[in-house]
Each structure stands twice: as C-alpha cells, then as structure tokens.
Amino acid sequence: MATEIEKTDAQWREELTPEQYAVLRQAGTERAFTGKYWDAHEDGMYRCAGCGAELFSSDTKFESGSGWPSFTEPAFAANVETKQDVSHGMIRTEVLCKRCGGHLGHVFPDGPREAGGLRYCINSAALDLETK
Known part of the structure; x- marks a missing residue:
C-alpha cells in the first residue's frame, strides 16, 4: 500500500510509544478493556x-x-x-490509516443494524482523541 507518509522503522520507533508502535506498525492488538478509549464518552474527533x-x-x-x-x-x-x-487462522477485514498505513483494528458485520450493520473495532493505542 502506497502511503502519503513514509518513514523508516527507526523513525516510527522514535516517535511512537512502544504500545503504539506494536499496534500501528506491527498490527498488534491491545487487550480488551485496557485501552484508554474503550469506555470514553467525550465528544470529539479520533485521529490516527x-x-x-x-x-x-x-x-x-x-x-x-x-x-x-x-x-x-x-x-x-x-x-x-x-x-x-x-x-x-481467521479471515477478517483489517482497517488501516490510508495516510500512514498504520494498523487500526478490524471491521466486523455485527454492528447496529440501524447504522449500517458495521462495527469498526479499533485499538485505543492507534488513536488520539481531539475533544470539542
């Protein structure tokens, strides 16, 4: 995947926390109920x-x-x-940031029907919340 932002592995390691690096650059997954945004209710925009x-x-x-x-x-x-x-051993749909190629999480077809039926299941470590 060609991305707008190209950095070396060393640059990513320097700029990201170890958890962010593991998720965004190595397609890792944080443990359930441990990320800072799983239970967040503030209004705003979640950024990469x-x-x-x-x-x-x-x-x-x-x-x-x-x-x-x-x-x-x-x-x-x-x-x-x-x-x-x-x-x-599973077939899933991975979600990536198009700008930098970072792994965000996966999308599943078990979301709310009234909202289209999709659930974008995203790692907190891949996000920064900019509150309103």
Missing part, C-alpha cells in the same frame, strides 16, 4: 496516533461490549483503507 489523520467521530462511537472502541463508520471514508487479513 501515527499521523493525525481524522478517522472516527465520537458521534458514531457505540458501546459494543467488546472492550475496544467501536464505531459504525469512519468520519471520512477516504482516510481509511481495508484489506483482507488471514492471520491467526
């Missing part, structure tokens, strides 16, 4: 912790019970990209 791209609005955040921040849709579809993920 790697590059600052606007990803998800608090208006689309919902309580999924999964232990990760869950959203019904991206704030700007052009800022995210999805691809098939066949790791860990």
Whole structure:
C-alpha cells in the first residue's frame, strides 16, 4: 500500500510509544478493556496516533461490549483503507490509516443494524482523541 507518509522503522520507533508502535506498525492488538478509549464518552474527533489523520467521530462511537472502541463508520471514508487479513487462522477485514498505513483494528458485520450493520473495532493505542 502506497502511503502519503513514509518513514523508516527507526523513525516510527522514535516517535511512537512502544504500545503504539506494536499496534500501528506491527498490527498488534491491545487487550480488551485496557485501552484508554474503550469506555470514553467525550465528544470529539479520533485521529490516527501515527499521523493525525481524522478517522472516527465520537458521534458514531457505540458501546459494543467488546472492550475496544467501536464505531459504525469512519468520519471520512477516504482516510481509511481495508484489506483482507488471514492471520491467526481467521479471515477478517483489517482497517488501516490510508495516510500512514498504520494498523487500526478490524471491521466486523455485527454492528447496529440501524447504522449500517458495521462495527469498526479499533485499538485505543492507534488513536488520539481531539475533544470539542
């Protein structure tokens, strides 16, 4: 995937916390119910912790019970990209920041029906909340 922001591995390691690096650059997953935004209720815009791209609005955040921040849709579809993920013996749809290529989480078809049926299950470590 060609991205707008290209950095070396050393640059990413220097700029990100170890947890952010593990999630954004190594497609890691934080443990459920441990991230700082899984139970956040503030209004604002969730941005990519790697590059600052606007990803998800608090208006689309919902309580999924999964232990990760869950959203019904991206704030700007052009800022995210999805691809098939066949790791860990499963077939899932990975969600990436289109601007920097950072791994954000996965999208599942078990979200609220009235909002389109999708659940963007996103790692808190991949996000920075800019409150209103």
